[in-house]
Amino acid sequence: MDEAKQEYLESLNAWGEQIKDKLKSTDIPKDELNEWAANLDNWQEEIQSKLAQERNPEHKEIHELQEVGNRILSDIKNKQNKNPESSIPFGKHTLPPLPYKYNALEPYISEEIMRLHHDKHHQSYVDGLNKAEKALYDSKTDTNLIKHWLREQAFNGSGHYLHTIFWYNMTPNSAKEPKGEIKRRIKRDFGSWKRFKNLFTEAANSVEGVGWAVLVWAPRSGRLAIQTIEKHQLFQQADVIPLLVLDVWEHAYYLQYKTDKKDYISNWWNVVNWDNVNERYKEAIKVRWSLY
Numbered sequence: 001m002d003e004a005k006q007e008y009l010e011s012l013n014a015w016g017e018q019i020k021d022k023l024k025s026t027d028i029p030k031d032e033l034n035e036w037a038a039n040l041d042n043w044q045e046e047i048q049s050k051l052a053q054e055r056n057p058e059h060k061e062i063h064e065l066q067e068v069g070n071r072i073l074s075d076i077k078n079k080q081n082k083n084p085e086s087s088i089p090f091g092k093h094t095l096p097p098l099p100y101k102y103n104a105l106e107p108y109i110s111e112e113i114m115r116l117h118h119d120k121h122h123q124s125y126v127d128g129l130n131k132a133e134k135a136l137y138d139s140k141t142d143t144n145l146i147k148h149w150l151r152e153q154a155f156n157g158s159g160h161y162l163h164t165i166f167w168y169n170m171t172p173n174s175a176k177e178p179k180g181e182i183k184r185r186i187k188r189d190f191g192s193w194k195r196f197k198n199l200f201t202e203a204a205n206s207v208e209g210v211g212w213a214v215l216v217w218a219p220r221s222g223r224l225a226i227q228t229i230e231k232h233q234l235f236q237q238a239d240v241i242p243l244l245v246l247d248v249w250e251h252a253y254y255l256q257y258k259t260d261k262k263d264y265i266s267n268w269w270n271v272v273n274w275d276n277v278n279e280r281y282k283e284a285i286k287v288r289w290s291l292y
């Protein structure tokens, strides 16, 4: 095997060991710890089997191994973030790794779209948000530019937050229709799954230019609602929590669907991660204000 590839695989393996060591010193419950350790073991076994082979692994195989490692690490980070004291300092946002492979949503969303959408577009919102936050919250903020940086924060920040929800709202193993508590709530608030699906689809179709369709939990109303957002931040209601978001910017579908936005929207229902929507719902309904 070529030396650089061997070195890289060995460093991935060592990285796995470091993560295991770090996990031991955290306050994660033991059963969860065992689950993570098992995931890491499986991943390291794959690395070791590649190392044991005579043949040179392809770049793609190595890249996939790296992605699996990133996913495991991101899952662990997400668990740790449940600590109410943890936060991201101003200007320090990072791009979350995709929770599946780039080609996992095919044939509904192509690998090429996912790579550009995640690696380029989402990254640019993360960079833009960091830049705006650094300018705004710096002790030497130029007060003449506050309006500009607040707008940059709104656009890029909403872009970053919405895309982060969007990746986790999708999965290659979709149940294709709601399940769990969100299923009951959709029926209660919209009459039926079919009515909700039609309304959400029409909302997405109605977006002019670039924007999103969003299912939200509205704590002030004690129920769900549907809204659209123009760009990432315009014309949305305040005081609501997004549960399910659909990106209808052209960058989300044009390379595969050209101008057929309707086809993209109808195919997208095949990759909705209803477990994730249900989890978000169960967290969101913990926020409940006096109803008015």
Ligand SMILES: [Fe+2]
Binding pocket: 117, 121, 163, 247, 249, 251, 252
């Ligand atoms: Fe997007």
